[in-house]
Every structure is written in structure tokens, then in C-alpha cells.
Amino acid sequence: MGFFSRLFKFREQDPASPETTWAVEENGSELVLDPEDAALLMTELDIDAAIASHERWNLRLQDMVSGRSQEVMRPERVCLDDRCDLGRWLYGTGRARLGSYPAFGMLVARHRYFHQQAAEVVAAYRAGDGRKAEVLLMGSCRHASNQVVLLLKELKRGLGR
Template identity: 80%
Template sequence: MGFFSRLFRIKEQDPDNQDTTWAMEDNGSELVLDAEYAATLMTEIDIDAAIASHEGWRLQLQDMVNRRSDEVMRPERICHDDRCDLGRWLYGTGRLRLGHYPAFGMLVARHKYFHQQAAEVVTLFQAGEQQKAVQLLNSSCRHASNQVLLLLKELKRGLGR
């Protein structure tokens, strides 16, 4: 079972078993969502679009470092994790709905780290340090990106879609 799936699942309560009965405030690391609330969350963010957009950014960076694109990227803008669609949701509605859960904080942190690493890749590339840019893209930037994608996919699965 995936990370978010463990957090985003509906728990059955059995009044005769102390292990399965609990209130949400008794276990801050678990998220109890009823089907209606999960459906509401799914209307507030298109997780498939967020995944596609994030994958698109990664491909743009790859094209840049491999000199397959003439697009001029601006690291001073890329470093801001609250300006893309996912970032606006994470710092807006997402934070309001899910911000008190530790897993949500991890998603925000990994998304922010990806933006920082992506900006550094662009900075290195534009400074003529292509090899360093490639190394950074293929190491910590790719790792952060993969974590964001994994967490988004787990969030989607946990919400029942």
C-alpha cells in the first residue's frame, strides 16, 4: 500500500475493537475522508493535469540541458513554488483542506525543493556549466521530481480515482 494510500483511506470503526476505533484528532498522521469530501477535493484540483504539467517541466529542463530547445528560462521565476498551478493549489485550497496532515507537508516540501533545484539547473546551464547542470538535473532535481509525482499519484489513488 502506498504512502498516501495509507493516509487517504476511509477507516471502518468497530466499537468493540480498541485498535480500529478512534477519532481523527487521536491520530494526526491519518486522514479520514468520506467519499463526498474526497469528491470535493477532486473537483478542486485536477491531479492528472498537475502530474502532466510537472512532467512537462522536467522534459523542458531535459531539452534545455541537451540543447534541444531555444526557450529562455528564468531561474528567478522558476524558484517560486507557488506560481505554477500545483503550487497555487498547495498554498491555497490544498493547504486549507489537507495542510494539517504530515503527508501534505511532505508534498509541499518536495515540490518546493524541485523548484529550487530546477532554478539551479537553469542557472548553471545559463552560466555555461552544462555538465554541472546535467548532473544536478539527473540527481537531486530528478529525485525531487519523482517524489512529487509519486506523492501526487498516491494522493489521487487515495482519493479513489
């Protein structure tokens, strides 16, 4: 079992059980969901759309760095991690439902870091340093985006069983 798959686990639960619906098992970083709560979360966040959005961000940044785009991005806006659909969910409903779990905190932190790195790419490009922008994009920015996507896939896997 990989690192990320240990973070988001799904537990079958007897509906008559007096246990709470959210429970941390042996590993304090695991998010353990019962089927009813998992189904509700699936209606609140389209995980596939969130993943596709991050993949589009990488393409938009790549197009900018390579000169294939006329889109004007501003680092002071790109760095705001609460403006995209995923960010609004993370700071709203997601936080209300899952905010006490370390695995959720990791997703929030990785998402915030992605936006910071994307803003650094934009800032370097706008400052005329295309080489630095490309290095940042292919390094820390892509790595941060990949981590967000991996965490979202693990969350989806846990919710979708």
C-alpha cells in the same frame, strides 16, 4: 503497504456519524478522507494534470540542457513554487482543506524542493556549466519530481476509491 500509501488513506464513513469528516487515525502522518470531501477535492485539483505538468518540466529542462530548446528560463522565476497550477492549489484551497496534515506538508515541501532544484539546473546552465546542469537534472531535480509525482498518485488513489 508502502511508505507513501500509508500517508494518504481513505476511510468509508457512516454519513450519520458524529465524527468529524477529517480524522487522523493511529498514524499521525496519515490523511484520512471521507467520500464527500474526497469528491470535492477531486473537483478542485486535476491530479493527472499536475503529474503531467511535472513530467513536462523534466522534459523542458532536459531540452534546455541538451540544447534542443531556445526557451529562456530564469532561475529566479523557476524557483517560485506557488506560480504553477499545483503550487497555487497547495498554497490556496489545498492548504485550507489539508494543511494541518503532515502528509500534506510533505507534498508541499517536496514540491518546493523540486522548484529549487529546477532553478539550480537553470542557473548552472545559464552560467555555462552544462555538465553541472545535467548532473543536477538527472539527480536531485529528477528525484524531487519523482517524489512529488508519487505523493500526487497516492493522494489520487486515496481520493479515487
